[in-house]
Amino acid sequence: MTTTLRKALLGAVFAASLGVGAADAATIKVGVIAPFSGPFAMFGQTFKEGIAIYQAEHGKTVGGDTVEFVFRDLDQANPAQSKALAQELIVKERVSFLAGFTFTPDAMAVAPLIDEANIPAVIFNAATSAITEKSPRYVRTSFTLWQNTVPLANHIAKLGVKKAITAVSDYGPGIDGETAFKATFEKAGGAVVDTIRMPLKSNDFAPFMQRIKDSGAEAVYAFLPAGPTTLAFAKAFTDNGLKEKGIQFFGPGDITQEPDLPALGDAVLGMTTSFHYSQAHESAANKSFLAKYKELFGSSDNATFTSVGAYDGVHLIYTMIAKTGGKIDGLKAVEAVKGMSWESPRGPVTIDPDSRHIRQTVYLRTVERVNGKLQNTEKASFADQPDFGYKVGK
Amino acid sequence: MSATMTDGLSKGTTGPMTRDTTALAAPRRDFGWLAAPITGALGLAAFWLFPEDLGLMTRIAATALYVLSLDLVLGYCGIATLGHAAMFGTGAYAAGIAAVHLVNDPLVLLLIGGAAGGVMALVTGGLILHARGLTLLMLTIAVTQIVQEVANKARDWTGGSDGLSGVDPAPLLGLFRFDMFGRTSYLFAVAVLVVGMVAARRIVRSPFGLACRGVKEDPLRISALGGSPRAYLVTMYAVAGIFAGVAGALTAVSSGIVGLDSVSFSWSAEALVMLVLGGTGRLYGAVIGTVAFMTVHHILAATDPFHWMLFIGLFLMGIVLFLPGGIASGGERLRALLARKGEGDQA
Numbered sequence: 064m065t066t067t068l069r070k071a072l073l074g075a076v077f078a079a080s081l082g083v084g085a086a087d088a089a090t091i092k093v094g095v096i097a098p099f100s101g102p103f104a105m106f107g108q109t110f111k112e113g114i115a116i117y118q119a120e121h122g123k124t125v126g127g128d129t130v131e132f133v134f135r136d137l138d139q140a141n142p143a144q145s146k147a148l149a150q151e152l153i154v155k156e157r158v159s160f161l162a163g164f165t166f167t168p169d170a171m172a173v174a175p176l177i178d179e180a181n182i183p184a185v186i187f188n189a190a191t192s193a194i195t196e197k198s199p200r201y202v203r204t205s206f207t208l209w210q211n212t213v214p215l216a217n218h219i220a221k222l223g224v225k226k227a228i229t230a231v232s233d234y235g236p237g238i239d240g241e242t243a244f245k246a247t248f249e250k251a252g253g254a255v256v257d258t259i260r261m262p263l264k265s266n267d268f269a270p271f272m273q274r275i276k277d278s279g280a281e282a283v284y285a286f287l288p289a290g291p292t293t294l295a296f297a298k299a300f301t302d303n304g305l306k307e308k309g310i311q312f313f314g315p316g317d318i319t320q321e322p323d324l325p326a327l328g329d330a331v332l333g334m335t336t337s338f339h340y341s342q343a344h345e346s347a348a349n350k351s352f353l354a355k356y357k358e359l360f361g362s363s364d365n366a367t368f369t370s371v372g373a374y375d376g377v378h379l380i381y382t383m384i385a386k387t388g389g390k391i392d393g394l395k396a397v398e399a400v401k402g403m404s405w406e407s408p409r410g411p412v413t414i415d416p417d418s419r420h421i422r423q424t425v426y427l428r429t430v431e432r433v434n435g436k437l438q439n440t441e442k443a444s445f446a447d448q449p450d451f452g453y454k455v456g457k
Numbered sequence: 458m459s460a461t462m463t464d465g466l467s468k469g470t471t472g473p474m475t476r477d478t479t480a481l482a483a484p485r486r487d488f489g490w491l492a493a494p495i496t497g498a499l500g501l502a503a504f505w506l507f508p509e510d511l512g513l514m515t516r517i518a519a520t521a522l523y524v525l526s527l528d529l530v531l532g533y534c535g536i537a538t539l540g541h542a543a544m545f546g547t548g549a550y551a552a553g554i555a556a557v558h559l560v561n562d563p564l565v566l567l568l569i570g571g572a573a574g575g576v577m578a579l580v581t582g583g584l585i586l587h588a589r590g591l592t593l594l595m596l597t598i599a600v601t602q603i604v605q606e607v608a609n610k611a612r613d614w615t616g617g618s619d620g621l622s623g624v625d626p627a628p629l630l631g632l633f634r635f636d637m638f639g640r641t642s643y644l645f646a647v648a649v650l651v652v653g654m655v656a657a658r659r660i661v662r663s664p665f666g667l668a669c670r671g672v673k674e675d676p677l678r679i680s681a682l683g684g685s686p687r688a689y690l691v692t693m694y695a696v697a698g699i700f701a702g703v704a705g706a707l708t709a710v711s712s713g714i715v716g717l718d719s720v721s722f723s724w725s726a727e728a729l730v731m732l733v734l735g736g737t738g739r740l741y742g743a744v745i746g747t748v749a750f751m752t753v754h755h756i757l758a759a760t761d762p763f764h765w766m767l768f769i770g771l772f773l774m775g776i777v778l779f780l781p782g783g784i785a786s787g788g789e790r791l792r793a794l795l796a797r798k799g800e801g802d803q804a
Contacts, residue, residue, distance in 0.1 A: 099762040099763050100758075100762070100763060100764070100765065100766050101766070104763075107762075107763075134762045135758070135759065135762060136758045136762035136763070136765065138766075139718065139723075140618070140620075140716055140717070140718055141716060141718045142620045142622075142712065142714040142715070142716040142718075143516060143708050143711075143712035143714065143715075143716070143718075143719070144516070146512065146712045146713065146714065147512040147513050147515070147516045147712070148512075149512075150511070150512030150513075150637070150638075150639055151509070151510060151512050151513060153637065154509050154511070154512070154637070154638055154639075155509035155510065166618075167618070167619045167620065168616075168618070168619055168620025168622070168714060168716040168717075171619070171620060171622040171714060172620070172622070172712060172713065172714040172716075174622070175625070175637075175713055176637055179636070179637040180637055191619050193619070197622065233609070233610075234609065234617065234618040235617055235618040235619045238612070238617070
């Protein structure tokens with residue numbers, strides 16, 4: 064019996080070594096362009112954590128090929144530098160995938176390159192709808208402002224709100240949110256009484272609060288980039304008596320993302336936002352994701368939509384490698400994941416075959432204090448939301 | 458030439474950053490004309506030696522032209538500015554918008570960029586160059602902020618914070634396509650840089666250029682001689698604007714996209730860092746500074762994308778401590794040292 068076992072083992076080892084040899088094991092490189100230093104380093108760090116978690120769970124090889132991530136730092140929106148980095152990654156590092164991208168112009172800059180090199184680019188964050196129109200080789204695993212705003216605007220209309228006002232930061236995503244809100248809310252029978260665009264670096268919101276008060280709106284849709292400005296805005300909202308006056312506050316969930324919640328504190332308690340990922344999402348996939356986060360990095364407090372975006376992005380990359388047998392042909396690889404559905408830590412998701420953007424459940428959440436910690440508790444959900452902004456044009 | 462001019466009047470006009478460069482800028486023999494051919498030759502050599510780094514090297518060449526244009530105003534006119542990106546960005550956006558709506562011939566785009574940068578410099582220069590020192594510095598920053606905000610607001614034209622994409626230049630001279638490997642972009646950029654260096658050298662050695670240096674040393678004396686210091690400064694500012702605009706257009710053509718970063722304060726400041734690193738008032742110092750800064754930046758950022766900023770800070774501090782006149786002054790110091798030693802040996 065021992066001899067048969069030994070024979071079987073030997074045979075297995077032999078077969079395995081043959082198999083490995085035949086599969087022509089190679090290293091497949093993925094170039095990640097993101098901010099790893101400077102004020103936006105949080106994006107790069109969470110990308111890196113998402114990637115590490117996925118690799119810890121699924122291994123570093125696909126079908127015998129090793130997947131290696133090469134990181135390049137782009138500390139702020141700088142499309143020319145983004146393109147130079149991508150060029151270097153493609154020509155010198157010979158990457159088979161590009162990934163990452165925090166800001167829209169940086170993602171758009173690489174369109175001619177990925178077309179010429181015929182490699183896929185998986186966007187972990189950059190959220191302007193128009194990006195995926197620029198090349199058929201873009202796939203996106205984040206969200207768009209349209210995607211999160213449309214269900215929110217419909218919800219506000221259903222609450223019986225007739226008059227709303229928008230207050231957004233004056234830059235791409237803010238204006239996307241404003242356009243999406245106005246279009247949807249007015250279609251649902253409501254009226255947008257005023258649209259306020261606030262300078263991106265503004266910290267004094269009192270005059271805007273006065274305008275919101277004077278407009279007679281019952282609800283405000285606000286979007287600001289996450290961070291201290293959101294805090295100042297939320298504080299001004301309370302301090303200027305708008306909360307007391309019964310004006311309801313809504314916005315996309317970027318403004319109450321998890322790593323910022325401790326700093327935002329009680330000022331955002333009770334704030335309702337719509338978003339695609341919350342740490343408090345109740346599912347087995349999210350539980351194991353957070354458990355792995357804690358295991359690898361000591362705490363899962365920083366787990367946020369960007370870590371999940373990267374995590375799901377790596378899932379796509381692994382699938383593309385598996386389905387194309389390690390020979391990466393950009394168009395074929397993208398074709399292979401079109402229509403693909405899976406269970407992400409954020410909930411059920413699908414890659415839309417047309418827009419190559421991720422279709423997902425958008426949740427309505429309220430900031431609550433649970434066990435002494437602020438969290439976004441999901442109150443309602445809208446399943447299978449597409450990117451409503453795809454090919455809307457501006 | 459001018460190092461002996463230490464009367465009270467000249468002190469007020471030269472900023473702390475340019476104080477000691479005049480002494481070094483007057484070597485016994487002028488080898489400055491070699492800079493352009495050397496740059497061209499090294500540029501070509503780099504094309505063969507590092508065929509996989511052309512993307513970065515294209516950016517270095519375009520940036521070198523931009524820093525060179527800053528040297529024209531800072532090194533030769535003593536205009537302290539932190540707003541040079543206004544001209545660079547105007548050129549980049551003008552070329553980008555023209556490429557999207559009108560023409561896509563790369564050479565025409567450079568002309569458009571240069572013209573736009575020049576006009577921007579002429580208009581803003583005429584408005585702000587009556588000021589001096591810190592006031593002027595603040596005004597230049599203000600100009601950049603205004604241009605950036607206009608670019609942000611005019612979304613229909615500039616794409617706002619999403620950037621102006623879709624710049625797709627036609628093949629150069631109808632023959633050479635701008636390909637993924639960046640061969641055309643790179644050679645084009647180096648050619649433009651070399652032409653720019655030759656032109657800049659002619660300008661600073663012309664009577665007009667010498668008059669500008671005179672204004673830098675002593676504006677009162679220039680007025681006494683019947684010249685108008687302000688007219689010289691505004692003209693040189695506009696000339697530098699043309700160079701910066703061409704550099705911006707070159708970046709737009711080679712990268713195919715223009716973002717708000719190209720009119721940012723930090724891009725202005727970075728140019729100043731590169732220029733001071735290389736050495737002001739020499740033209741080739743601008744090229745040396747750009748190549749040194751961007752190469753070190755790139756290597757450090759690629760080796761350790763997470764902590765490279767610390768090391769680049771140390772690098773800059775080291776240069777400032779040991780070579781206060783910039784890298785280019787190192788060669789001159791060495792030469793002076795050798796010459797002294799040679800004299801000593803003879804004696």
